Amino acid sequence: MIQQKQSPLSNIDIWKQWKSEGLLSAKQALVEHYLPLVDYVVGRLLIGLPKNVSRDDLSSYGIMGLIDAIEKFDYERGLQFETYASWRIRGAIIDGLRQGDWVPRSVREKAKKIEDAYQKLEQHYLRSVTDAEISSYLNVSEKEFQHMLQEISITTVCSFDDPIKEEESETRLSLMVDEKARNPEYKVNEFFLKESLAKAIDKLTEKERTVVSLFYYEELSLSEIAEVMSLSPSRISQLHSKAILRLRGSLGRWKNQLMQQ
Structure with a gap:
């Protein structure tokens, strides 16, 4: 800080x-x-x-x-x-x-496809899926998948500030802000959100968890993380994108469960 x-x-x-x-x-x-x-x-x-x-x-x-x-x-x-x-x-x-519509629609669509792929495959296999499995599901080569990750890296900056529901303004992170006078239903939902997020983080690969920890908790820049992990900045960007898309997929499952209650 x-x-x-x-x-x-x-x-x-x-x-x-x-x-x-x-x-x-x-x-x-x-x-x-x-x-x-x-x-x-x-x-x-x-x-x-x-x-x-x-x-x-x-x-x-x-x-x-x-x-x-x-x-x-x-x-x-x-x-x-x-x-x-x-x-x-x-x-x-x-x-x-x-x-300002700074992200092209085509890029947002690619991000959504990958997010949905992580959500469906990891729900099916009950584990963290590999790049090869995601590529196969999307019917693209692993090289094309890596290129897609590079393209959508710009969208992951906003991921947790996007609305939980498209028609509402409440964001994923807003549910985790400490505010007083919250009702019991809110506290229950908050608990399950944090539990879902913790489980999702546990399913990340070791490198993805490291990137998330260094970026969001240690507040290092991606270039600084690249130096720490002895990887290229583009590789760190890809790891960050994959981690965020996995987490978004998990939060998407949590949203679906919430709406069914």
Whole structure:
């Protein structure tokens, strides 16, 4: 995570000035202090995106997300603002990209086909399936399959921020955010989602688990992971894509089970 100067949260008066008194100068001070968060999130999201995606555009979307986070954050709950704001910033950037239709329909269709293949085959075999099995199911060569993974790597940036149901705005990750006053049904669904995700992670190959761990928990970039694992950045990108598609397939099964209840 990025290094910051002393957080305004150490001086609750700044948050009180904004939240209780509505002082715009206090809000501006918070925005300026947390701007490095935008740069940090933008830097991570740029990995794997097409070269025509502008950093300035991402930063603009991210700043809007930061402002939204500052407006909605409840400092009295004692939660860490950086974590909350990072997801708001990321969500705003992804919303902006989605509105710009930055991923061709053909690429999205390929991603969906592979995701469905992982979901059906792993449900059938009850284990992690191989590239050869996926290639056979898709009726393509393994070389073509690897090329497809490279093409769709740009879509896996958004995977967990996509809606659980197409007609709704609730995302997979939103179900895992700590919010108070959740009803028992929500807690049950949250438990089964986390359990399904944990089982799905266990089914990943060792290299895929390593990439997921280093990228999402250690917060290394794909190029840094490539150096750590002594693999090429393109190979790391493929491993990341396969891991995300496997996880999406597992969450898809969880969604289907939920809808049948």
